[in-house]
Amino acid sequence: MHGFSDLGTAQAMAAPMETDEFDRLAxxxxxxxxxxxxxxxxxxxxxILGGADEDTAATWLRRLGRRFPGTGEWQSVVERxxxxxxxxxxDAPQLExxxxxxxxxxxxxxxxxxxxxxxxxxxxxxxxxxxYTLAMLVLDALxxxxxxxxxxxxxxxxxxxxxxxxxxxxxxxxxxxxxxxGVYSDFGLSPFRDTPADFRRFxxxxxxxxxxxxxRVRDDVRSATFFGIHNLTETPVGDDFDLVSCRNVxxxxxxxxxxxxxGNLRRAxxxxxxxxxxxxxxxxxxxxxxxxxxxVSPILSKRRA
Numbered sequence: 038m039h040g041f042s043d044l045g046t047a048q049a050m051a052a053p054m055e056t057d058e059f060d061r062l063a064x065x066x067x068x069x070x071x072x073x074x075x076x077x078x079x080x081x082x083x084x085i086l087g088g089a090d091e092d093t094a095a096t097w098l099r100r101l102g103r104r105f106p107g108t109g110e111w112q113s114v115v116e117r118x119x120x121x122x123x124x125x126x127x128d129a130p131q132l133e134x135x136x137x138x139x140x141x142x143x144x145x146x147x148x149x150x151x152x153x154x155x156x157x158x159x160x161x162x163x164x165x166x167x168x169y170t171l172a173m174l175v176l177d178a179l180x181x182x183x184x185x186x187x188x189x190x191x192x193x194x195x196x197x198x199x200x201x202x203x204x205x206x207x208x209x210x211x212x213x214x215x216x217x218x219g220v221y222s223d224f225g226l227s228p229f230r231d232t233p234a235d236f237r238r239f240x241x242x243x244x245x246x247x248x249x250x251x252x253r254v255r256d257d258v259r260s261a262t263f264f265g266i267h268n269l270t271e272t273p274v275g276d277d278f279d280l281v282s283c284r285n286v287x288x289x290x291x292x293x294x295x296x297x298x299x300g301n302l303r304r305a306x307x308x309x310x311x312x313x314x315x316x317x318x319x320x321x322x323x324x325x326x327x328x329x330x331x332x333v334s335p336i337l338s339k340r341r342a
Contacts, residue, residue: 058094059083065101066114070208071270071294078118085117112210119289121163121212124228125170126236128284131313131334132174135280139311139329139336140178143279146309148184154200158278158305160269161207161286165216165262166228168205169254171282172261173239175201192257206267206274216264219254269298273305281306284334285315299323303339312337 063082067074086094100110126132147153155175159168176193179185185195195201207213220243221228229237229252240252254262267274269286281302287295299322306312314320314335320328326337 062094073291123163125166126231144182153198157203157280159205160283162205164212172203201261203262205264224249273301280311282313287318
């Protein structure tokens with residue numbers, strides 16, 4: 038993967054960045070990624086470019102073009118503009134509503150209708166903790182409903198006819214690869230810091246040294262979870278999802294990009310599905326959704342037409 042540093046020179050580092058070419062580059066990155074254009078965005082972009090001159094900005098304009106940001110040059114930009122930070126079982130009050138209210142009702146309704154699949158999408162999933170959390174919750178709920186069984190050494194096996202699929206996506210390809218690995222270290226500000234004790238069984242210790250212990254997500258959870266690079270302002274990764282989770286991602290977008298992303302999220306959800314957002318994410322434009330519980334971060338139920 039290419040980096041910006043390989044294009045800079047000593048002369049470029051000394052050159053001012055207030056150029057027409059840089060302005061056009063900033064606008065292009067904003068238009069393709071949806072990230073809000075403003076002083077903080079431009080300062081970060083300048084830092085990425087290392088203070089490069091107008092010729093360097095022009096070179097990157099030509100290299101980036103308008104290709105999907107899964108390509109090497111785009112990923113070099115995206116990886117430096119995004120801040121990947123999340124953890125397992127993030128926002129416990131919201132997840133309790135999912136665990137104790139939504140999932141039991143969803144499983145019963147689907148069994149009665151003979152539509153025995155549960156499909157979820159975790160958009161802007163970062164390093165994967167949130168989609169893995171969803172998969173764990175679904176598998177655990179199926180066990181409690183008698184629609185799956187858990188055996189030591191073999192994990193959870195769902196009953197014949199049931200299908201569980203959780204799709205994780207992020208614009209940052211590096212964190213997508215980390216998510217696919219499913220390996221996490223327990224130290225410092227640990228990704229396990231809010232994991233309930235009864236869900237620690239979904240992790241297998243694979244080693245460590247000193248104060249660092251490494252764990253891999255259990256195979257039954259990993260086999261139900263898939264990851265890919267995706268830009269939220271583009272076509273959704275699929276449709277007919279029973280639940281879509283997009284938490285604390287929209288804060289990076291301007292109004293038009295938020296509208297595009299929310300429209301894509303809306304279209305991806307089944308008529309009886311749900312949308313989970315972060316505590317600061319807007320949902321006033323989603324008139325066809327109803328707020329499920331005002332006491333927790335937004336969980337919206339899609340109203341029947």
